Amino acid sequence: MRATLFSYVLRAYVRYALGMLAGLVLVFVVVDFVDRAKLYTGPGWVRDAAELYFYKAMMSVQQLGPAALLLAAGTTVSALRKQGEVTAIRALTFGPSALYLPILVASFVACAGLVVFDERVATYSGRRVDEITTQRFNKWGDWRFYYTPKQWFRRGDNIFFLRGGSAQEGFQDVSVFTVTESFDLRRRLDASGMFPVEGMRWRLTDVVERTFDGEGKTSVRRLPEAEYALGVAVTAFRIRPGRPEQMRASELREQIDARRDVGLATKQFELALHNRFAYPMAAFPAALLGVGLALRANRRGHLTAAIIEGLLTAVAMWGLMMVCRTLVLTERLSPGVAAWTPTVLLALVAGAVWLQREGLLHLPRRSLLVR
Template sequence: MNMFKYFDRYLGRTVFIGTLFALFVLFAIDSIIDFINDIESVDDRGFTFGHVILRLLFEMPQRLYEFMPTALLLGALIGLGGLAAKSELVALRSVGISKLRIIWSVLKVGIVLIGISVWVGEMVVPTAQGYANSLSKSQVRDVNTDGGKGDIKKISLRSKYGIWVRDNDRYINAQEIYPDYRMRDVWIYELDEYYKLKRASFAKQAVYENNVWKLSSIKHSLISKSGVETVAAEEEHWERLVSTELFDVITVKPEYMGAIKLKKYIGYLNDNELDSKRYQLAYFNRFAVPLSGLAMLLLAVPFVFRSVRAGGLGQRIALGIGIAVIFNLISKVLSNTSVVYDIPPVVGAFLPTLIVIAVATLALRKMA
């Protein structure tokens, strides 16, 4: 039994090292491409070399999450393929290590690495990607809050209390801000010429439609020497509140949101009879992406035992990249198709992974 555990650790360590190597290569290639694209914008509207580096760092968690399935595939092909090329897998089989045990040893490593990537995707990516977006064009403080019709305004930093925007004598705080020009739980504070609070307003939501902001379930508190007067309205239309440019800079796309936040927002959209397919697709992808990592590992094993045994490192990497490119292409096509042609989002999210699992299962059953 101890011998089998030793072989489990040996196989797991081999795949783990191969996966780390693949992640490093994927990180390096993608970062270099982004660096070259961003470096051309240095000195444009205050965008500096430091912003380029910071943005790359903030995008690393998302890269880890996105690249993990491909890295697992490459890691298995590199690691197990290297063992096969040196006939070590044959030696393991000769001492009683079954192919099922080899597969399980590989999957255990995959489960651990996928667990780490899921934690990063849920807990780190949304916040980090928000900061990365704020650095992708210029410093957040340079965003024009009146839609380009007036002077440059400033907004303060993001915090756990939401987004703060300053527009002349108004300070606006939104607890939730979404890419479709929608904000929830919006506070608007207006000051007089002596910088004293004269009115505080709260709106349950604010939506930008037809060049106006529609504020619903709004309540105003008018502050004067005589006291506080409260006025409520079902809906109000404001010509100016927050620039739509702000959404391009600091909002996090559905693909980068955590599953809990996506689920909450989908419920909100459905309750208000609004289109939620894009967010449903992103929600189901939060589960399909980790599953695709395990599917890639399963797919790598029969290739190792069959066609990669005599191949070199370059051949194994080329094979893995080819499989990953085809998989990602199919995933993108099905995702876009599901949104455009009213296909259930769960199908668009899971079908590519299920195809890989089916192919891997058939290949594993045909293994000698």
């Protein structure tokens, strides 16, 4: 009997979750297309727009998945309650765990699936959306902010200005400034090329070396070629352009280390790495919260209330995530705390609802949870 009940609730939850996800994705795609339809012009725009929105739909699965799991949890329990099946479950001496457990298992598996989906599908889809939007429809937005190659780097006492090239092929038209602890210029190297030799040694071609003694005197010498120990390995310059949300976890870790080595900001990349796991996993306590709200006593308008409560919770969490993201970018909050705060808060609220239901926690009667 217990296995049959578990399977029944599990199937109902999965069915509602898939339906909610499909509905949310469809609404997102339609609204986005209507809002941007005037941008899609030119020969073959229908085919290109269809491909664009296919990839946008893949991205929205990852973005809307937690909200769908939250809405499905409340809707499943509300539907069972409206049909009198929750009362029947209680009559058979099954407690709330008969509803919590299958939804807990299904939502946890779904959260893990969303992590894998984000890593394998959503990251690639995001890159394709940017490529189609810029190359086919000539809409750049903030593309340049993420894809313009970085030229200024710092490692120790050396500041590098690399105007062209790459770590693999060498850099062209470079300047290397060596500064003191008080940030006074001690040496400047200008070269037409900079190529890795071994370890932290580099070969510079067509070099103009200027040294400053700190007393206003400058010496200059020109060299066709010279080697310098610049205190940085070639791996430090492997800075990849692109949005951090569109990189895989291994790439994010690599970019965080590389950017930290050359004095570039890493907060946004650290936040994206934490969110790769924190954002999908927020759906787990959110689903449990949906069950707890749907089971509270003296509840009216079951299905409508479940949808409204789910949407309000999703909006509140989205707003909190935006606030946390802003605090990270302004260096007022660490990326780890910002990423996991919504998940932890959802878990605390879900736990409070469960404790209140069990009579272990007494909340004010004016609270939304017991009204």
